[in-house]
Amino acid sequence: MGNINWLASYPKSGNTWIRIFLANLMANNAQPVNINQLQDFSIASNRETFDELSGLSSSDLTLEEIERLRPLVYEIQSDNATEKIFLKIHDAYIYTCDGIPLVSTRATNKALYIIRNPLDVAVSFAHHLGATHEKAVENMCNEHFAFCNKNLKLHKQLEQKLLSWEKHVLSWTSQQNIPVKVVRYEDLLHFPEITFTSIVEYFELDYGKSQILSAIQNSSFSELKKQEETHGFIEKSPQAKSFFRKGKAGLGKDELGAELSNKIIASNERVMRQFGYL
């Protein structure tokens, strides 16, 4: 068993919120942590980490070569860690061309999968990409969708195969190699104490009720929005106007309109029913 706790999700599903909650919890401070200093919660597709730990420049490697080395990078990362570490990941749970999981089983302690109503994800995703709702929905229904996979430029991050929204969810929640707990964004929003406490217990973190409540408070949507308005947020995509937008649930259907909502539902119905979104 390894040292990496994965925080896995499709983009715009609450991953950053969980990371900021955990950062606040571990800082154990009355003051909220600075959202621009979350270095301890890096992303699995970070190019510099790959280059350093692999020993090769990813910019000299093909996408397939990078994918083949990534599980080994996580094993080194896990071996180097003296305690459990958290890594954010947007890749689907895929297998490399060598037939091994990208998310190395040996490097892994546990995974948390954060799921959000895809109708809300679509609106937030469009905002993040600086694209239309149509484009966001098209990406979410595309089984081959990936970030950073164009070969004619150097992307800031490594390629991330997201697949379609439904395939992404199933890839993580139906695999049998590593333990995974699923939390719903909507439950974090409506039942924060129970849901965040269940995450703390799942990762066997030694914090009590008052510390959890304080961390929930310090990572509240209004706090995050305030910090972003004052100092900006380094993780905001250059295309987006802001990272923290509305932080609400259930607005997607109206914002998308009937046609796009129906398109998402038609493509993702089974999983939407499974997780209570229909």
Add this chain to the structure above:
Amino acid sequence: MEKTFKYQVFGLNIISEIELPIPEKSFDTAQVEIRFGETPFTLGGEARRGVVYEALPNAVLIKVFDIARFHIVDGSAIIVQPLEKYDNKSAVAFIMGSVFASLLYQRGIMPLHASALEYKGKIIVICGVSGAGKSTLALGLAKQGFRIICDDIVPIYFQNGLPMASSGFNQSKIWKDTAAIMDISVEPLVKVREEIDKFYYEAENVLLTNEPLSVKHIFILSATNKENLETKNIEGKDKFLVLRNHLFRKQIAFSMGLEARLFGSLAKLAASVPVTKIERPTKGFSLEIPQNSILQILDL
């Protein structure tokens, strides 16, 4: 006997059985040889390991898939063992990156992940992670009278206590999208590796010299999501930390047991050269703005 090529780069005379994309030079005695040969399969239990490398204080073994194994020994030899899927271009790409960085560390030279340019006998260094835009910015400055001396790896060493650099591989490596932005046709250019849209490009204004040139200023270039370019002088402990972050393949060096020695060299570098951070907007990357800000800071 294979045909050999002679190069002067990183302040070193190099004799090589593999052709590198830099001009040949003549000299009598080589300090480094690059040759084909047998390499060990492993450096043994004492070695510290990364994903593709093993390191001992005086030897590094880099294994790249079934393309090649590179054995870097005592700062004086790079032995290349071709494997089943060997191709020369790939071998050269890896030699010009992690392989040479390992050799420089063995020789006590500190490779920074940076581009460097010469102006009136002095060197400015532009550090940045992959994708920060350092090669592009260097190409822009080359049009302003600067001469490119290094792309990607800048060798720093000390002479009379002062930080110096000399030419590294000064062929720029540009991606197809950058070439389009800079109005450079990729048609006549050679690809770094066949499967990747990255090309060697020689700017009109380059300098290839083994002479030590004094380092005048270090810039740290990064791309951010901010609307406007921001510059900031870095002082104190941050200066050391930011330079440490830009050591090229520092994990290989640390695996070689060089952490303490590099600590000393970095502290010396931080104490003797001004360091300025340049944060450029990712969106709408314009060369002129960071270029002008460098010219302004250097008071040129």
